[in-house]
Amino acid sequence: MTEQRWQQLSEWPLIVAAAAFLGAYAWTVLSPAAGAAAQLAELVMWGTWVLFAGDFVVRLTLAPRPARWLLHHLHEVAMVVLPVFRPLRLLRLVTLLGVLQRSAGTAVRGRVVMYAAGSTLLLLITSSLAMLDSERGAPHASIETYPEALWWSTVTVTTVGYGDFSPVTTTGRLIAVALMIAGIALLGVITATLASWLVERVGEQDEAHQAVTRAQVADLTAEIAALRAQLAARDGRDR
């Protein structure tokens, strides 16, 4: 079996596992009570770890050059080995956007915007959970409930930054940095999409000054080819 085939087979199970992980993680953070439910959530999180670790090992085995493959998948190594990077599993859910889009078959710009919006939403939900998990209970912490964490995430990702809530723990600040980078990227994606659309629209407007298309030049080339054929036919007659 090739790596590509395995990825096709494992796509949906891993998406489901990532969704289950998100649910269990949210449960653990939002209702931090002991008992059967907490144990179940813990179990689900371990279960998804086993699935992702298994997928990692299988792909490493199937790769033609394992060492090179490992170098290009360092973030997956981190995700499997270090507990701190567990939320990286949620990147799988971004694949879901790809699956949805494949059936829709939209244009480049639509796809870019959909990825950007979907990833940002997922990032907001997850980073708010992680932020709440790391800030709650820290001295001088201002973020103490999930709605507050969501509000803070949105204020950060849009680069508004009121400062009414801000992280005080190191983990919290690392999450914030990730959100800020995502915010800058989001701004860039939106602007770039608008710019690309506008450049196209402005170009369309002035018919006489539009750029020449390949189709037009193809017509021109056909015209000349016809001319040569005409000439060749005469050559034949004359001889």
Next chain:
Amino acid sequence: MTEQRWQQLSEWPLIVAAAAFLGAYAWTVLSPAAGAAAQLAELVMWGTWVLFAGDFVVRLTLAPRPARWLLHHLHEVAMVVLPVFRPLRLLRLVTLLGVLQRSAGTAVRGRVVMYAAGSTLLLLITSSLAMLDSERGAPHASIETYPEALWWSTVTVTTVGYGDFSPVTTTGRLIAVALMIAGIALLGVITATLASWLVERVGEQDEAHQAVTRAQVADLTAEIAALRAQLAARDGRDR
């Protein structure tokens, strides 16, 4: 009657209704006193609701595929059914910009900038009203007068975010999120417009390296057609 015809007929009455709604809403928020005036404002708001609900029902009836139409107009369903989304009626006023522009007939870039500026201004006025309505009286609220709300809206939409004022209620924060998204979009529109203009200007400067226009290729094609005609004429003479 087709849906399109109905939309042409209902365009101006709905714009007027939206403006009346804005006036009545502003009155209710800015001078929250009981009495005849308050009852009048309440009446106007109910009146505009009836108009918008009526328009909604007529368009649903006229639509060729009502179920599909409903799916594409979910925001109108929300606007008619839920009182919270009443301000969505003001979207009608954005149509006004379209009406104004139709008589002016400006270029793509001018139209984009006009829509962006007009919508942002309308959004600032409305969201400040809604913000004041939801924050005033809440414990620990910092936004307490309309000028403060306007100042806060501007600081938010430009993504500056001083933090001297910030919403504390859930409704207020949802309004803030809408403003932030509008701010990012505004930034994107301005940058994209400038980029499109600059790409065009830079292109114009260096005459010899300008992109080929359709007009030029049309000249070329005419030249070749003349050549074929010349050749064909000779063929006729020779035969």
Next chain:
Amino acid sequence: MTEQRWQQLSEWPLIVAAAAFLGAYAWTVLSPAAGAAAQLAELVMWGTWVLFAGDFVVRLTLAPRPARWLLHHLHEVAMVVLPVFRPLRLLRLVTLLGVLQRSAGTAVRGRVVMYAAGSTLLLLITSSLAMLDSERGAPHASIETYPEALWWSTVTVTTVGYGDFSPVTTTGRLIAVALMIAGIALLGVITATLASWLVERVGEQDEAHQAVTRAQVADLTAEIAALRAQLAARDGRDR
């Protein structure tokens, strides 16, 4: 005398007057003491008012359609009539950038960046002065010295917005809004310039896929014209 000729003649005197106004305004704000110096500053400010008002009247007289001209120069009406808009005279100094550039003769992108940087610098200096003038002495004001005002302006124009200083007076907030809009525009100009440069660079790299230039198509047309001449010459011989 035409309006254009007058503008050429009055260009330098008005630039000098604007610079004198800036100096006098800065003096009034930064050392608000009574005495001969204050009276001199006051005199200079009135003198520049007379010059700008005179220039306005002359251009209104010279304009072919005065009513139309008035409609297109409303900001100058405000500048001459209302004392609040006095700082608009400083817009003249932006002309200085145009004068400097005319001798340098740089490319579109260089000119755009120079205008943006120059205007932003001028705006920072002026708005800090105006901000200090309007905030100083207001209750709960945080901006009390010129360095603080400059720091606040920079934080605002870059849309960072720490919130350690923020205006509390209405005049101060209106100045802040102007700075925020300038900040968004500045961001847009920088991004657009980079985008335009990058689009050009990427295009240059892949020689075989470069856009066709007018020069190339002109060569092609010449080739075909030569072909027709060749054919016509043969026609002449054959007859």
Next chain:
Amino acid sequence: MTEQRWQQLSEWPLIVAAAAFLGAYAWTVLSPAAGAAAQLAELVMWGTWVLFAGDFVVRLTLAPRPARWLLHHLHEVAMVVLPVFRPLRLLRLVTLLGVLQRSAGTAVRGRVVMYAAGSTLLLLITSSLAMLDSERGAPHASIETYPEALWWSTVTVTTVGYGDFSPVTTTGRLIAVALMIAGIALLGVITATLASWLVERVGEQDEAHQAVTRAQVADLTAEIAALRAQLAARDGRDR
């Protein structure tokens, strides 16, 4: 020896000197204790000064027009003469990115992003050091540890600006301004890169409407040349 040859020879030694300067500067700021280590750090910093001053003098001597060269390297004059601008030596480390890239040979966009990311990272590290150096001990200062300075730098460069930490000294604020300008530039670079990529992708999608490439027009020209040759051959036969 030409200036270019000297630059090739001095490239690596100066990069190493800049790295040594960074190490010594970090050591001085982060563990401000007297003793042998502090003296060593001081020595290293003086050593790198001698190296950079030497390089400056040699290049000034080698330049064909020394006066003109001096005018174009004012920032190096400042770096050599004024102690405040010592950190400018670190600009050398940006050259390192150029060296790394030369062996990789990536495309324009990749190079631009790499330079932007590398410079931003270097700027964050250095400006946090300089900020800590200038703020620590100042009255009312909020930035007191290196992690806090790093957090503040990141919040500033992304233009989020919470305001939980902000500089109070003049030196600190000047560093902040540099970071803000870098932040705007970073935002611009990311957006421009995305826009350029997107414009290209959208263009590629619709095959029939793609811009004409030089290769296509070259084909067309060859076709016409063949036509002329065909005609010339017939001319030869006929005569």
